[in-house]
Amino acid sequence: MVIPVPPTPLPPRAVPPHLKRTRKWWIIFFIIGICFAALGVLSWNDNSAQSEDTSASVHLPFLRSIESWLSGMKKSSLAKEERLNFLILGQGGAGHEGPYLTDTIILISVRPKTGDIVMLSIPRDLAVPVPGLGLRKVNAVNAIGESQEAGSGAALATNVIGQTFAVPIAGYVRIDFKGFVELVNILGGIDINVENAFIDPNYPDGIDRVMTISFAAGEQHMDGETVLQYVRSRHGSNGEGSDFARARRQQQVLLALRDKLFRFSTFLSPGKIAAIINSLEKNIETNIPTSQFDDLLLIARRTEGRIIAQRVLDSSPDGILKDEIGPDGAYLLMPIDANYGTLARFVQNLFAYEDLRGESAYVTILNGTSETGLASNASVELSSVGIHVIKKGNAPSRNWHESVIFDISKTKTASLAHLRTTFNARLITTPPPMEILNASTVATEDSALQTPDFILILGK
Numbered sequence: 001m002v003i004p005v006p007p008t009p010l011p012p013r014a015v016p017p018h019l020k021r022t023r024k025w026w027i028i029f030f031i032i033g034i035c036f037a038a039l040g041v042l043s044w045n046d047n048s049a050q051s052e053d054t055s056a057s058v059h060l061p062f063l064r065s066i067e068s069w070l071s072g073m074k075k076s077s078l079a080k081e082e083r084l085n086f087l088i089l090g091q092g093g094a095g096h097e098g099p100y101l102t103d104t105i106i107l108i109s110v111r112p113k114t115g116d117i118v119m120l121s122i123p124r125d126l127a128v129p130v131p132g133l134g135l136r137k138v139n140a141v142n143a144i145g146e147s148q149e150a151g152s153g154a155a156l157a158t159n160v161i162g163q164t165f166a167v168p169i170a171g172y173v174r175i176d177f178k179g180f181v182e183l184v185n186i187l188g189g190i191d192i193n194v195e196n197a198f199i200d201p202n203y204p205d206g207i208d209r210v211m212t213i214s215f216a217a218g219e220q221h222m223d224g225e226t227v228l229q230y231v232r233s234r235h236g237s238n239g240e241g242s243d244f245a246r247a248r249r250q251q252q253v254l255l256a257l258r259d260k261l262f263r264f265s266t267f268l269s270p271g272k273i274a275a276i277i278n279s280l281e282k283n284i285e286t287n288i289p290t291s292q293f294d295d296l297l298l299i300a301r302r303t304e305g306r307i308i309a310q311r312v313l314d315s316s317p318d319g320i321l322k323d324e325i326g327p328d329g330a331y332l333l334m335p336i337d338a339n340y341g342t343l344a345r346f347v348q349n350l351f352a353y354e355d356l357r358g359e360s361a362y363v364t365i366l367n368g369t370s371e372t373g374l375a376s377n378a379s380v381e382l383s384s385v386g387i388h389v390i391k392k393g394n395a396p397s398r399n400w401h402e403s404v405i406f407d408i409s410k411t412k413t414a415s416l417a418h419l420r421t422t423f424n425a426r427l428i429t430t431p432p433p434m435e436i437l438n439a440s441t442v443a444t445e446d447s448a449l450q451t452p453d454f455i456l457i458l459g460k
Contacts, residue, residue, distance in 0.1 A: 085109045085169045087158050093176025100143035109351040112299045116354040118309040121247035127332045128164045166344040171288035179283020181224030186275045189223045190256045198236035244314040251310050320346045349384040357386030361415035363454040364391040364440035368400030374458045391442050396435045400459035406432040409453035
């Protein structure tokens, strides 16, 4: 049973009247930056060099003044939080079938102390427990809230998702298709590298109609309507026909949008800034108060240059979800062991272990017992914390009475500690026997043999 966790409170703080307007548009830019998986409002170091209309002599004084202002700010109260989680909800909006269905759901987690960021896409068909209603598809929760009380859908979705994963969510941002298209067009379009060419003959073209769309592989400049087709397509060929593939495309677009939004050419265009602010005020809803501007901006500053960990909950062989058909015949995604506590721990692990992701250890898991499924279950557990499983299978001998670890790397101490604690495993300091080593290596594409950093043998 998942124990509900209340959202992290954002304490109010007074804002002088003459600063309200300035802070309003700055906080809007922050929201887009952080919630579009951004590296932060001030992550301009690489992108600014690519600005076609301005020079470094213009950029540097402005950057230095911002740097000086930030360094003089008092320590943020929110920066003391271990984690701040934000939810992005993308809905069709007025004029679309199912206007309040949120087919884009992305949970973004930031660790204020380090600037570590994780972006997690939640599939639309995930079944989640809704108070008083039982299991419902997660993309319908926003619509359920709106049917109960206008304007309450995003809050209900935030509470349900936070309770399902047992993580506090500090704030949400909800945007509709119109606002998304408008924002991309104001920015002059964005550049997307399409990894897989695909054709979708069933793309929705208004209510009860479909059309055929296609995308060629390679770098492409897309306007708002084209980008919307790219992120909404659900029936594409060439492996692009799943919600999981669509979730990855959505993350790709959000990062590209971030890059374009925070170019200096955007900030040096008063007309463009005014148009963006006007569009966001009309098309974005959020519960993040502008009174938290100083705190959030300081946190955003710390995310500069950080690598974003991009994850998608899915039902792949190594995934945490499984495919099911509900009582009404609808397709659903459920936790792999039907236990929402397991799903919650998986998500919490994604958000918690940046030290393990930094080591990026590789491990082989061998089942040393006659019980089936141990290696697969352990693989899911380790993948969620950033440890890569390069091979899983049965040990040469199946009569191990305890779990053991062979440390091949001798350098990845955080990963070793996690393996020993998680599996109550004893460290063996002698080299692994040749039969175990042979069972643990894998052949790479160039036929070379890859040896893992660790060999984990699971015992009884």
